Amino acid sequence: MLARIQVGRSTTLSDEIIRTEGLTKHYVLGAETVRAVRGVDLLIRRGEFVAVMGPSGSGKSTLMNMIGCLDTPTDGKYWLNNQLVSELTDDDLARVRNRQIGFVFQTFNLLPRATAAHNVELPLIYAGVSSKERRRRAEEKLALVGLEDRMEHKPPELSGGQRQRVAVARALVNEPALLLADEPTGNLDSVTSADIMRQLNDLNKQGQTIVLVTHEHDIAEHAKRQIHLKDGFVERDFMNEMVGSAV
Amino acid sequence: MLVFEIVMVAMGAVRANLLRSVLTTLGIVIGIAAVITMVALGEGAQQQIQAEINRMGTSVLTISPGQQRSFGVSRGDTELSIDDALALRVETGGLLTVSPEQQTYMQISYLRWNSRSRVVGVWPEYFNIYDHELLHGRFFTQSEVQGRRRVAVLGYSASEDLGETPPEILLGETIQIRGIGFEVVGILAEKGGSGFLRPDENIFIPQSTAQYRVMGSRDRLNTIYAATETPEELDLAYAEIDRIMRREHRLRAGEDADFNIRNNADMLETFNETRQTFTMLLAGIAGISLLVGGIGIMNIMLVSVTERTREIGVRKALGATKRAIMTQFLVEALFLCVLGGLLGVAAGYAAAEAMSRFAEWETAVSPQAVAAAIGFSAAVGLFFGMWPARRAAALDPIDALRYE
Numbered sequence: 001m002l003a004r005i006q007v008g009r010s011t012t013l014s015d016e017i018i019r020t021e022g023l024t025k026h027y028v029l030g031a032e033t034v035r036a037v038r039g040v041d042l043l044i045r046r047g048e049f050v051a052v053m054g055p056s057g058s059g060k061s062t063l064m065n066m067i068g069c070l071d072t073p074t075d076g077k078y079w080l081n082n083q084l085v086s087e088l089t090d091d092d093l094a095r096v097r098n099r100q101i102g103f104v105f106q107t108f109n110l111l112p113r114a115t116a117a118h119n120v121e122l123p124l125i126y127a128g129v130s131s132k133e134r135r136r137r138a139e140e141k142l143a144l145v146g147l148e149d150r151m152e153h154k155p156p157e158l159s160g161g162q163r164q165r166v167a168v169a170r171a172l173v174n175e176p177a178l179l180l181a182d183e184p185t186g187n188l189d190s191v192t193s194a195d196i197m198r199q200l201n202d203l204n205k206q207g208q209t210i211v212l213v214t215h216e217h218d219i220a221e222h223a224k225r226q227i228h229l230k231d232g233f234v235e236r237d238f239m240n241e242m243v244g245s246a247v
Numbered sequence: 248m249l250v251f252e253i254v255m256v257a258m259g260a261v262r263a264n265l266l267r268s269v270l271t272t273l274g275i276v277i278g279i280a281a282v283i284t285m286v287a288l289g290e291g292a293q294q295q296i297q298a299e300i301n302r303m304g305t306s307v308l309t310i311s312p313g314q315q316r317s318f319g320v321s322r323g324d325t326e327l328s329i330d331d332a333l334a335l336r337v338e339t340g341g342l343l344t345v346s347p348e349q350q351t352y353m354q355i356s357y358l359r360w361n362s363r364s365r366v367v368g369v370w371p372e373y374f375n376i377y378d379h380e381l382l383h384g385r386f387f388t389q390s391e392v393q394g395r396r397r398v399a400v401l402g403y404s405a406s407e408d409l410g411e412t413p414p415e416i417l418l419g420e421t422i423q424i425r426g427i428g429f430e431v432v433g434i435l436a437e438k439g440g441s442g443f444l445r446p447d448e449n450i451f452i453p454q455s456t457a458q459y460r461v462m463g464s465r466d467r468l469n470t471i472y473a474a475t476e477t478p479e480e481l482d483l484a485y486a487e488i489d490r491i492m493r494r495e496h497r498l499r500a501g502e503d504a505d506f507n508i509r510n511n512a513d514m515l516e517t518f519n520e521t522r523q524t525f526t527m528l529l530a531g532i533a534g535i536s537l538l539v540g541g542i543g544i545m546n547i548m549l550v551s552v553t554e555r556t557r558e559i560g561v562r563k564a565l566g567a568t569k570r571a572i573m574t575q576f577l578v579e580a581l582f583l584c585v586l587g588g589l590l591g592v593a594a595g596y597a598a599a600e601a602m603s604r605f606a607e608w609e610t611a612v613s614p615q616a617v618a619a620a621i622g623f624s625a626a627v628g629l630f631f632g633m634w635p636a637r638r639a640a641a642l643d644p645i646d647a648l649r650y651e
Contacts, residue, residue: 070564070644091568098566109561109648113263125252126566170565 017178017209018044018067022076023086025062036062038232039076044211046177049204051212051220054229061182063229064213068101068180069093081177098126102171106183108163110155110170116142117151120170127174141169145199161192168199172208179203179210185219197222249571257579260551261586268583271547275587275627276594278536279620283595285529286616288602291609293522300515306478307376308488310335310471313506327468327506329458331495332370335473339487342480343473346373349457350469355409355450356423362408365449366424368457374400374435376474377446383415384433392453395460399424400433404447424450425461481510537623540587541631548580548635559639560647573640580632581625588624592617 025037037059044050054060065071066078069085072093078086081100088096097103102123110119120138129137142151145165155163164184171179181200185193201222204210212223220226221240228236261268312327332347339345349368354361373379374386387398399422406414409422414434421428429452438446452461454468475484485508492506552559559572567575599610 065645068564070648091570094563094566094568097564103564105648109557109564111558111561113259122562123565125249126562126568126571128249131252174566 015046016043016079017046017048017081018042018211019079020067020076021078023063023066023073023078024075025059025066025071026074036232037066037073040229040232040234042227042234044209046209047204047207049200049210049212049222049224051214051223051226052229053214053217053220053226054235055215057231058229059232060213060215060229062232064180064182064211067178067211068103068182069097094126098123099174100177102174102176102179104164104167104171104179104181104184106186108155108160108167108187110163110166112155115152115154116147116158116166116169119155119166120173122170123174137173138169141173142166144172145169159192160188161195164188164192164196165199168196168203172203177209179208180213181210182213183215184212185214185216193219250574253571253575253578254582256575257582260555260579261582264551267547268586271543272540272583272587272590274536274540274543275584275624276540276591278533278540279588279591279624280594280598281536282529282533283592283612283616283620284598284602284610285532286526287595287599287610287612288608289522289525289529290611290613290616291599291603293518294611295609296518297515300511300518306475306481307511308473308475308481308484309507309509309511310473310488310492311469311507311509313504327471328495329454329468331492332468332471334491334495335471335488338491339473339484342487343475343484344372344376345471345473346370346376347454347468348373348470348472349454349462349467350449351462353425353461357409357417357420360408360410364405364408365445366457366461367449367451368454368462369451370454373451373472376472379438379446380436382434382436384418384431386433387451387453392455395455396453397427397429397456397460398432398453399429400435400451401431402435402445402447402449402451403437405450406434408448422450424452427460478512481512485510533623537627541584541627544580544583544628545631545635547583548576548632549638551579552576552635552639555639556642556647556650559642560644560650563642563644564648569640572642573636576636576639577629577632580636581628584624584628584632585621588621591624592620595620 020040020042023037023040023042024035027034027036040063052060052064062071066073066086067080069080069088070093072088073086076086077084080096083096083100085093085096103109111122114122117135117138120141121134124134124137139148139151142148145168147162147165147169150158150162150166155166158166164187167184171181179200184200185196188196197219200210200212204224210223212219214220223240225239226236227234310327310331327347329347332345335343336345346369350365352363353366355364355366356362370392371386371389382403384400386400387396391398401414401417403414406417409417417431418434420431422431423429435447435451473484473488475481488508489504492508493504496505498504562572596612599612602608603610
């Protein structure tokens with residue numbers, strides 16, 4: 001199995017969700033060039049739960065933006081779910097985000113004037129799903145995160161934990177290949193944080209691939225694998241031994 | 248389907264900032280309302296005058312006194328005499344139907360009723376020229392004109408002023424015009440119309456009677472009317488009238504005419520030219536107000552894009568393409584403008600109605616004007632909404648998501 005994977009991508013279309021080769025990102029800030037990510041090679045398979053860690057300035061955010069198809073690399077290649085996405089146009093990237101990626105943000109990023117149900121439906125609107133089907137799937141995902149009785153509530157009427165659960169439902173509604181959570185517990189208290197992490201763990205157990213960005217070690221402990229970045233390089237990449245006991 | 252969602256979102260955004268949206272559209276509302284009202288007034292006047300001119304007939308030439316000038320100095324108005332009218336009748340050999348007109352307002356009485364009406368001295372041909380039809384009785388005759396007989400033909404509504412409806416009661420009765428008794432021999436059918444000529448209120452008497460018995464013996468006509476069978480003969484008639492009138496007035500060749508010959512069709516044309524100028528002016532006003540309104544819309548859309556940067560970021564992250572974002576903001580601008588246009592049409596329509604009710608001005612709101620108004624406001628929305636919408640679409644999702 002391992003041997004086949006190393007032979008080449010073309011022969012192993014199976015379970016690779018993320019593969020990067022020499023992923024590099026440079027920014028020009030005035031006279032200075034910031035080399036935020038300096039050649040990262042990653043391989044994340046279906047069903048993995050990976051925590052990406054690193055101090056600020058480690059290139060963590062830049063890497064996440066590229067993995068989330070919000071940004072394109074200066075150099076290197078990136079395959080998401082076996083599709084080469086590092087050379088796509090903005091609109092094609094929008095379609096990839098729409099169909100392959102579910103985002104959970106630190107600041108929830110829900111539309112404040114829309115109901116929970118409408119917020120969850122949003123990705124489906126851009127996917128061109130009919131309104132009836134959208135509603136059905138939004139209700140299903142909201143029930144999954146335990147908010148079946150909060151469908152018509154607007155974000156200001158919900159607690160922080162509930163808002164983040166709406167965001168999780170929204171991230172899942174397109175059945176994405178990858179759930180990308182960027183500091184999902186950054187704005188939550190410890191009890192609600194634990195609640196959200198339990199939710200992510202459950203999802204992962206059901207086979208959902210999750211990449212989690214955090215700078216908190218106890219949050220990273222929930223993941224099966226940790227990738228530590230430093231100065232734009234992968235510093236450490238290891239499997240958690242404590243998984244299960246932390247939950 | 249996606250279009251429906253986009254429209255819903257745009258409407259939601261407008262509703263969320265209702266006061267601001269309404270204030271923003273005010274420029275469009277006022278501009279459109281002003282144009283609708285002015286066009287309604289113009290259209291009303293046009294219809295009224297058109298009807299008037301049609302009623303007068305378009306193959307009628309009107310000869311009126313002009314100014315006599317010598318060495319550029321006016322020597323006052325000249326006069327048209329009955330000899331002019333006679334010469335025109337005799338010498339054009341059947342080409343023209345001619346009638347002089349001598350008119351003034353006079354005191355009329357019948358039994359205990361009094362009124363002040365327009366008394367018009369004409370020849371019987373007059374009824375032919377203006378296509379008057381009889382309701383009762385008869386027209387007066389050529390011999391009655393020659394005999395200066397005291398007979399009168401009443402316009403349809405003249406009898407109302409004398410307290411008698413239905414009008415036929417007056418037939419055969421004697422009415423007093425300036426204290427002189429006249430036998431009513433005919434009642435005209437209703438001609439309709441309002442404005443500067445109200446033929447239904449007139450009292451017609453023979454021109455000779457008017458001149459010698461009622462208005463005094465001054466040999467002075469207000470107007471001579473000359474009609475041809477068909478409009479095609481008008482040019483020839485014009486030349487003939489000019490020739491005969493110049494000779495009658497002893498004008499030398501090259502000397503300015505001391506009379507005017509006008510065709511009702513020319514009047515129509517003059518009126519239409521005036522109206523076109525008026526329309527151009529309106530279009531200018533409309534253009535300026537829509538420009539100002541459009542800049543207001545653009546301004547508020549730029550504010551809206553800035554305020555909702557975060558929302559744009561979220562939508563882009565969740566898979567909205569540039570086109571979807573652009574359409575959303577374009578539809579919002581379009582919605583604002585069309586809303587303004589509709590409100591403007593409603594306000595303009597109400598203003599036009601109020602004017603016709605309270606000021607009694609004729610107004611007509613044409614469907615074309617309404618369609619054009621809404622079309623133009625939509626065009627303004629698209630034009631001025633384009634730049635803000637492009638800005639929204641071009642936002643970088645990462646920057647937009649980070650925007651505070």
